[in-house]
Amino acid sequence: IAKMSDGNKLKDLNFLVTAGGTREQIDPVRFISNRSSGKMGYAIAKAARDQGANVTLISANSSLPDPRGMKIIKVNSVDELQTEILTEFKKNNVLVMAAAVSDFKPKKIAKQKIKKLDDENSISLVLEKTTDILKEISKLKKNNQYVVGFAAETQSPEKNAKIKLKKKNLDLIVLNDVSNPKIGFNSDLNQVTFISNNGIKKTTEVETKDKIATELMDIIVTNFKD
Numbered sequence: 001i002a003k004m005s006d007g008n009k010l011k012d013l014n015f016l017v018t019a020g021g022t023r024e025q026i027d028p029v030r031f032i033s034n035r036s037s038g039k040m041g042y043a044i045a046k047a048a049r050d051q052g053a054n055v056t057l058i059s060a061n062s063s064l065p066d067p068r069g070m071k072i073i074k075v076n077s078v079d080e081l082q083t084e085i086l087t088e089f090k091k092n093n094v095l096v097m098a099a100a101v102s103d104f105k106p107k108k109i110a111k112q113k114i115k116k117l118d119d120e121n122s123i124s125l126v127l128e129k130t131t132d133i134l135k136e137i138s139k140l141k142k143n144n145q146y147v148v149g150f151a152a153e154t155q156s157p158e159k160n161a162k163i164k165l166k167k168k169n170l171d172l173i174v175l176n177d178v179s180n181p182k183i184g185f186n187s188d189l190n191q192v193t194f195i196s197n198n199g200i201k202k203t204t205e206v207e208t209k210d211k212i213a214t215e216l217m218d219i220i221v222t223n224f225k226d
């Protein structure tokens with residue numbers, strides 16, 4: 001029998017993780033999405049489980065197999081993700097928001113498949129901003145809750161991550177410099193910088209997402225006082 005848990009650092013903590021990338025429907029056969037594979041979020045959910053936490057994983061369109069020993073909720077769009085987080089957040093001590101959430105969605109979803117017409121060489125898609133789920137959920141944060149966000153940056157990474165940490169009222173932000181094609185997205189490897197709201201900063205090596213997830217658990221254990 002496989003051992004589900006090899007530690008107890010997070011015993012009795014309820015842990016909510018979001019992973020994957022949202023999809024915004026354009027018409028019945030097309031959508032807007034992003035390159036997130038879900039690997040980082042899934043690694044985090046498993047690392048929390050392995051430290052004894054009760055884990056809920058909200059997964060947006062990942063093709064990874066369902067991890068054992070946790071509650072799994074599948075979603076597609078930003079709106080669905082927001083609905084599920086709103087229900088789950090109050091039951092949890094920790095939220096790790098690893099999902100890549102669409103910033104914009106089509107203002108109208110076409111009911112029929114959009115046709116290309118002979119006399120039109122271009123079409124326009126009107127997009128509207130989505131809700132910043134993390135920013136909104138952090139407003140509901142109680143003293144006994146710890147919220148971790150991610151920052152995907154291609155320029156001035158540290159400066160931008162710190163702005164997000166503040167703006168979204170986070171306890172910790174995990175900075176991904178996505179300008180390096182060798183790491184991130186579908187890779188099993190990644191390199192991140194953890195920046196906590198008390199100013200502590202730590203950059204990892206280029207290492208497996210599993211290792212990064214374990215390091216994240218250690219930081220949460222150290223910083224989070226129930």
Ligand code: CTP
Nearest residue numbers: 097099101102130131132133134149150151152
């Ligand atoms: N996020 C969210 N809801 C959104 C957009 C982002 O909850 N509508 C969350 C992401 O899950 C991530 C964090 O906010 O944890 C930062 O996402 P990121 O895309 O790096 O930053 P944005 O605030 O969206 O800003 P921008 O994309 O313009 O850099």
Ligand code: CA
Nearest residue numbers: 101102103152
């Ligand atoms: Ca964004």
